[in-house]
Amino acid sequence: MKNLSKKISTKALPGFMELLPEDQIVFNRMKTVIRDSYESFGFIPMDTPLIERSEVLLAKAGGETEKQIYRFKKGDNDISLRFDLTVPLSRYVSEHLNDLTFPFKRYQIDKVYRGEKPQKGRYREFYQCDIDIIGREKLSFVNDAEILAVIYEVFSNLDLPPVLIRISNRKLITGLMNSLSLAKKSVEVMRIIDKAEKISLADFKKSLTSLKLDKKSIDLIVKFIGIKGSVAEVIKELSLLNIDNDIFNQGLAELKAVISNVKSFSLPAKAYTIDLAIARGLDYYTSTVYETNLKDYPQIGSICSGGRYDDLSDNYSSQKLPGVGISIGLTRLFSQLKELGLIKKTGVSPVSVLIIPFDEKFVPRAIEVSRELRVGGIKNEVYFESAKFKDKLSYANKLKINRVIIIGEDELAGNFLSLKDMDSGGQKKIKSKELIKSLTA
C-alpha cells in the first residue's frame, strides 16, 4: 500500500481544528473547568445524538442555517448534524417532559457543525458549552441573575483577563419600537443596533434613515442606546424616557428584577454593566440578553452570549417552557486566546513523573515504583524502550516532564531511588518509602 502515501492527504479538513498534545491538554483543561463551574451551580450533564432528523433541526431554522447544515440521506432517513445545542435541548425536553424535574438545569459541552466558508476564527466543527434553565409555565428572574454569576465564575476559574458582562432586555427595544408605531421594523432595527458599536454615529443614523424612520424616532433610538452609566443610573434614565408602552415597562421591570438580584451574588460592580446596544437581532431571545467581552481585548468580540426566551419548545410541545441560557464558543475562544498569547501551556503529558530504568534489568523495579506512585495518586509513566540514557532523558524533556526517577545498579543495591529535577538538573537520593512524600511536598 506504500504507493498510496503520496495520494491521500493526511491533513484535517479545512475549518476543522486539530491540536497537538501540548495545546490539547490546555483545551481539555478549559473544558473541565467550564464543566466543573457549571456543575457547581447544579447544572445536570446532557449528551444528545450528534445526528438528528432534518425536520427536527430545520423546523425553525432560517435560510442561512439551511445552507450551512450538514444534511444527508442514509437509507430512507433524511438526517443532519446538529448546528447548535439548543434545538436538541428543545427536542429532548419535549420528548422526556414527564421524566424531568423542573426547573430543569442542564449543561452540554459538545461539538456542533456549520458548513461556513472556512476563514480565520471560523470553524466548521466547534465546541459549544451551553447551560439553560427551563421552567414549566414560569421561571423566576433570579435565574437570569444567577446566569450572570455563572458567567463570572466560569471566566474567573478559567483564569482569563477581566471580563465585562453586558446585559439588556430585548423588550425595551421592542416596546420602544411599538411606542413609535414601528413594530414591523423591529427586527431590522435590532440588527442595525447590533452593529452600532462598530460604525460611526452618522452611519448608524444613515442606516436607520434607509429604513424610512423619521427624525423623531431616530433621535429617540440614538438617545436610548446612548444611555450610559452605573446600573442604577441607566435604570433611572430609562424611567425618565417616559415611554408609554406596556412591553417597554415590562422589560424595564424585568431588568430591574435581574439587577437587584445580581447584587446578592457578590459580583464585583465592574464585572457587569447594562448596555442597551445589545439586541442579538438574529436570535430567538425575547427578554434578558447577555454578551461577554474581555475588557482589554474588545476586538475578539463576545465570548459568551445568551438570553431568555418565552418558550423553548413551541415546535414540539404544547407546554409553555420559558428558559434562560448562555453559550461559550470554546473552539473559537481557544484559537483567539492562542493568537493573543494568552494560553498558558501546562505540559505535553498528563504525568509529572517519568521513571527511567537504566537498562532492561531494572524494568521490574521501575514498574513496581510506578505502581506505588499510581496507588498514591501520582500519575506517572515508565520509559520501557532500550535506548541510550540521554535519549531516555530527552523523552522527559520533550514531554516537559520535569521530575525523573532513575533506577540502576546503585539504586537497586542501596534500596534508594535517584530523583532528577529536569529544570535545575539537580539529582538527589531518596528512600523508596519517602518517595511519595517527597513528590507531593
Next chain:
Amino acid sequence: MKNLSKKISTKALPGFMELLPEDQIVFNRMKTVIRDSYESFGFIPMDTPLIERSEVLLAKAGGETEKQIYRFKKGDNDISLRFDLTVPLSRYVSEHLNDLTFPFKRYQIDKVYRGEKPQKGRYREFYQCDIDIIGREKLSFVNDAEILAVIYEVFSNLDLPPVLIRISNRKLITGLMNSLSLAKKSVEVMRIIDKAEKISLADFKKSLTSLKLDKKSIDLIVKFIGIKGSVAEVIKELSLLNIDNDIFNQGLAELKAVISNVKSFSLPAKAYTIDLAIARGLDYYTSTVYETNLKDYPQIGSICSGGRYDDLSDNYSSQKLPGVGISIGLTRLFSQLKELGLIKKTGVSPVSVLIIPFDEKFVPRAIEVSRELRVGGIKNEVYFESAKFKDKLSYANKLKINRVIIIGEDELAGNFLSLKDMDSGGQKKIKSKELIKSLTA
C-alpha cells in the same frame, strides 16, 4: 407553530442512545474513571475531527465498512463520519510525525458511527475509549504487558464484577497454519477459531472440514486451541507441540516476553490467562491480541479488545510505526450493565445540597450561603421559584439531593441555618460558620 406538534417526532433516531439525567450521570462518571485511569499511565488526550475525507477512512476498509459508513457530499467534498478511532489516529500520527514524541501514548474517548441495523446492544452512534502506544520502527513488548495492567486498572476503578483478560498471539496460529502449508486459508481458519467457544467441537471440526483441511491438520488445530492451564503450563505445552516454524516460534517468544513482564505489574494471577482460541480474525492485529470478559457474565462477550499491529500507517507514511492498543465500547457496555442491573445510580444531580429560601425575602441570604459553599468546594444549588414549601422539598426528593438547607424568619433572626436530612427526615440547627465543616464531616 403549534400545529407542527403532532408531526415532528421528538424521539432520538433508532440506534442512537439518549439517556435521562440519572443514567447520564453514571455514564459520565464511567467516562471520567476511564480517562483518569488512562492518564495515570501517561496516555495523552487526543481529539480529532469527527468528519474525515472518505478516501482517508476507506483507504483500507472492507465491504462491511463501506456499507455501514455515513458518507456524504458537502460542496465538492466527499466526506464521512469516522467509524473507529484507529484510522483517525493513523492519519494524525502520519500528519504530525515530526511534532510527536515516540513512543507516542495517546487516548481518545469519543463517538464513532456505523449505520448497522439497529438491534439490541447494537448502536449506530457509540463511544469508543481507546489507548494506543505507537513506536517508531520498534516497540518493546513490555508495552503489551502494560496494556494488560491498564485493562485491569480500568475495570477495577470502574468497580465492576471481576474480569478475566485473555491474551494470545496471532503469530501462533499463522505459524501453525504455515507449518501445515495452509497459509492461504489462515484468515478463514482464524474466523472459525473466533467462533470456537460458541459452537460444539463436532461443529467446529465440520467447519474446518468444509475448508478442505485434512484430519491431521484439524487434529492439530483442535489440540492447539484446547491447550489450557496456568500461563506457565500453556507456554510449556506450546513448546511441546514442536512446531518447526519461525513465525510460530516468534509468536511464542513474544507471548513469553509479555507474560514474564506482566508479573512485574502485580496483577492477580486469576485476572488473566492465555487463551489460544482468541484470533480476532477480522482485525488488523499481527501479534499480541486481547479480549476481556466479566467472569460471571460471559454472555455479554468481550468488553475490551485489542492487540499489536506491525505498522499503524502504511497507507500514509513510509515510516514503520508498530503499535499496541485496546478499545472499550462504552455505549454497549453501559447498556449491558444496565440490563444486568449492575449500574449503581448515584443521583440525578451533580450537587449534594439544595438551599431552600422559605420565601422570596430569603433569596439573598440563600445566594450568600450558596456562594460560601461553592467557595468551600461544595457543589450546591438554590431553589429560586415561588412554590409551596412541600413542592420545594419535593424538588430535592426528585433530584435525590439528600441534604437541604432551609432559610426562613427564625434562621435569619437567629443567625443559624436549618439542615434537613431527606433520608432520615431529621432536621438540626447549624451555625453558619460551621456549615461547611458539618457538610464535609
